[in-house]
Amino acid sequence: MAGPILSSGVRNNLLTLQQTTAQQNVIQNRLATGKKVNSAIDNPVNYFTSMSLNDRSSQLTGLLDGISNGIQTIQSASKGIDGITKLVQSLQSTVKQAQADAAQNRPTKAGTALANAAEAAVTSKSLKDIALDKKIVDATGGTAATADGATATSSGDLGIAAGAFGNRLAISVKAGSTTYTASFDGANTTVRDVVNEINKSGIATAFVDEKGQLNVKGSGSDDVEFGIGNAAPASAAAADITAANAAAVTAAGTGGSNTAIGFLAADATAVGAIKGQTITSAVRSNLIQQFNDLRTQIDQLAKDSSFNGINLLQGDRLSIVFNEKTGTNQTKLDIQGSTLTADNLGISQAVNTQLAGFFNFQNDSDLDKATAALTSSLTSLKSLSSTLGSNLSVAQTRQDFTKELSNVLTTGADNLVSADSNAEGASLLALNTRQQLSQTALSLANQADQGVLRLFQ
Structure with a gap:
């Protein structure tokens, strides 16, 4: 059964009203979702470009956890070196105490x-x-x-x-x-x-x-x-x-x-x-155990300077990945740790007699050697600390860069698909006005058609 026959005026006004309603629905959807492109149908280029940017941003954000763990691992090793440095300085004080008693220790x-x-x-x-x-x-x-x-x-x-x-x-x-x-x-x-x-x-x-x-x-x-x-x-x-x-x-x-x-x-x-004959110094003898105890603490502190199972002071290797790529295109920072022990620092054990490979606390020459060894140890620790500090600076710089780059990518993706709420709101207001005008025009067109009825009155 055929539908009612509408006059040209009514039909035009009805079509305009339908178009206005459709546009209102689009704008209302944009305001509800906050996006002007919600699917590939809206704008395929912007839609897929935005997806690609968001995917990379998400991958970089995921790498931030690994970078953060790497930074904490380096800082843990750095704190370990700070502690060992204090122990070496305590060893220096012990040797100085032994040397101060030298006047009573003369052949x-x-x-x-x-x-x-x-x-x-x-x-x-x-x-x-x-x-x-x-x-x-x-x-x-x-x-x-x-x-x-x-x-x-x-x-x-x-x-x-x-x-x-x-x-x-x-x-x-x-x-x-x-x-x-x-x-x-x-x-x-x-x-x-x-x-x-x-x-x-x-x-x-x-x-x-x-x-x-x-x-x-x-x-x-x-x-x-x-x-x-x-x-x-x-x-x-x-x-x-x-x-x-x-x-x-x-x-x-x-x-x-x-x-x-x-x-x-x-x-x-x-x-x-x-x-x-050399006179044995009781003061120096008593300092031997103190020296060796501090020396043992160096090894123990180095063993405890790990983070998340990686210890750069025990020769472990740390790899921090900075981008989402693989193979030769991947950027990362590899840090090879050092095995830090008292022996490796050149700090020998202290004894009360002349033995090869030990510091004889009763001998001034050996105490001078101990002083030189401890000074050299501090130099080595400073060098290692400087290396870790440089690597830490790189990791922290890349962390900040990754955060900022992720933000840039997300912002870029949003710019492609996000709706301008002010502009969309203004458009919706204009469409509402147009809708009201269209409804009025449609009403007037209907009234014109109703004029035919007067012929039959």
Whole structure:
């Protein structure tokens, strides 16, 4: 059955009203969804481009979690280095405490008295002054070692006999690997001259005490050897015991020479020099355990500096991915960790004796080595900390960049499909007005058609 026949005016107004309603529905949908492109039908280019941008933004956002974990892993290692640095500084303090006790830890040897009460009575001098003023070489000459006592007119001598090179004398002082030698004109050399020369060596000090005994004390904690003699090595080019050839004076000083200055033959080593024995320091001994405990904490702290199962201080490898691509197009940061231990830092254990590969806390030289090792350790830690800091800066920069890029991509996608609520609202208002006008026009058209009815009234 055919529908009603509408007049041209009614039909045109009805079509306009239908179009207006359709446009209202579109705009209302845009306002409801906030998008001007809701499907590929609306705008295929913008729709699919927006989807691509949103997908990449979503992938980058997903990578932010991995980047954040990487940053925390680096920071965890960095905090570990900070802690280890403090431990090394504590080790330095421990070594300094041990070094501060060095004055009580010196190898010392005291000889027998070089003066006696009878000489003091004759000269009216102290035993110390009598001993210091005595000459070394036998004043009466000859090869026999005859000591002459001090008198009112003579200072006396120790009776060392003149050797093949006359009255020339030499001393040798050795501490650890350092040897000091000096030569004298023995005819006028006194005990005071020998004392002064030993004090010049820098590796030992000497003095005559109130008992008239010659004391030799090391400046460091290495065992000290001292010898005096009046014969040069057979290879000497001249009749003078110079610093160059006096290194063998300890051999010349066996027996009589050392005995003459107050050191017994029983005190002599195989090469004829007396050997002062190191005094064990109780303070240093007590610091050994403290040093080793701190050293152990370095290893333990390094083991605890992990995050999410990765520890850059135990040689683990960290990889932080920065983009969504794969293969050669993928950008990432690879960080190879280091195995951080006290041994790797060059910090040896402390002991109370001389052992290879350990720090002997009773030895000044070893304490100096420990100080140097700890300083080197701090340098290594600073270098490692700087490397981690550089990597951390890269990771944080990429994190900020990824956030901003994701925001740019999302904004770009929204610009392609999002509706302008102000513009759409204005359009809807205009369409509502048009709808009202169309409805009025349609009503007027109907009234025109109704005019035909009047013909039948």
